[in-house]
Amino acid sequence: MSLIDSLPRAGAPKLPRVDGLIPWILPLAIILIWQVACVTGFVSARVLPAPTDVALAGWKLLQSGELVRNIWVSFWRASVGFLIGGSIGFSFGLANGLSQLSSKLTDTTLQMVRNIPHLALIPLVILWFGIDESAKLFLVALGVFFPIYLNTLHGIRTVDPQLIEMGRIYGMSDGELFRRVIFPGALPSIFVGLRFALGIMWLTLIVAETIAASSGLGYMAMQAREFMLIDVVVLSILIYALLGKLADSASRALERLTLSWHPAFQKH
């Protein structure tokens, strides 16, 4: 047996159905232990409510429509902020990867701004935008910008120069060279940025909603804290985990779809 069994190896039989369940064994086991610990009184309900209580709180909130509304508001903020920040980051990454002039002009500035923790801007953002939607969108966009920018830039800069020379020899125009050589070559790195950005997107949004909002998941959790509704607080945290996983799965699926040429994504 090799220690490193995640590396591709020939001839290993696969059981796809069982394989799909393996990742869920651990979360289910944790919930089970949690439930047992609560029911036996090992953990006090005031510290941590049982999973069944959390589910019950979720059911009530679902019936009142509050849960769906808050999830929807958070989801909307996350996606709009992500789209704005991501597309600006991607554009700067492209421009600075392809043009020396653009890179000289903006890269130093961007690197300086990057080193400011974007959440440190919350007081300033509240002064600028109040607790309006734009405050949250601004913070999410800013947080998402850098991982997308850096990884797009890195991806473009590390495209094999021999392939670019090959493209030129075979008479590709600039547009074609970009479409057929540079962009596909940068894509694996862009996806790394995308997945980092998704993590930062949730983090930023939740912090922003906790501090300055009147709706959304973060607000829901903060409200629940005010009224000592610990089950709702735990529920919000679990929903973050699920939403994070969902975003990650979506980006992985996209990755598998567009990087099917990559040896790491080929079925063995």
Add this chain to the structure above:
Amino acid sequence: MQEALRFRSLDAEPVERAGYVEQARQLRLAPETASRGLSLTIRGLRKSFGDNEVLRGIDLHIPAGQSVAIVGRSGCGKSTLLRLIAGLEIATAGTISLGEDARPEDVRVMFQEPRLLPWARVLSNVEVGLGRERNSPDAQARAESALSEVGLADKRTQWPAVLSGGQKQRVALARALVSQPRVLAFDEPLGALDALTRISMQRLLERVWHDQGFTAILVTHDVTEAVALADRVLVIEDGRIAEDFSVDVPRPRQRGSAELAALEGAILKNLLEGTEDTSDL
């Protein structure tokens, strides 16, 4: 089939495959008269990178359809000469003329690395070789025909990552051939392959050269390969052509024959003498 024949034919009229092979055999006897290749004339060619003069005056005529091997120690300027011929570098002085009707698609290069696009299927990689004609309606048929030429028709839908080193290099060859080039320049094309794959690739190169009648320029450090494949072997030393050997051995050549071995010995002796002169071993 008609398409494939048109692609291979050196002649305007369609010929049967068997008849075509016969025709190619005749061409071997007199490649210059019927070749599709371009002749190449180089005069006073110089190339410097900063203060470093890599080529110091090359004068060379290569008749259409000839296969020329260029050998020399590393750093002698042989690859630079090839890159200049392929238009990848700009000469400091001197001229390279390829004939008046030469188009960009007429000169193709094959490198030591296959340089395939990992994100394109084998067939699309070959289509890249069509240059500006890659969007024409017969592009796919031509790419398929070029793939059959190198014996990889069954790999057309594969990703390059699953091919062996030799197969990748054959795809690169198909990509170079698909535009029916009239000059094909090889920069150590077999340098990264194992011994057995090298030999079968050498046979393949010899065959496509015979079939298509292009002018071949092969840069190599392997003198055995040079005498096995080429009509003529140039030795480059210190940026100049030091020696011009003609390989008058009939084809198909017997690998390891006394004639080839003697010639190989003479060329190697020449190369080694050059090394001793500069005493930088």
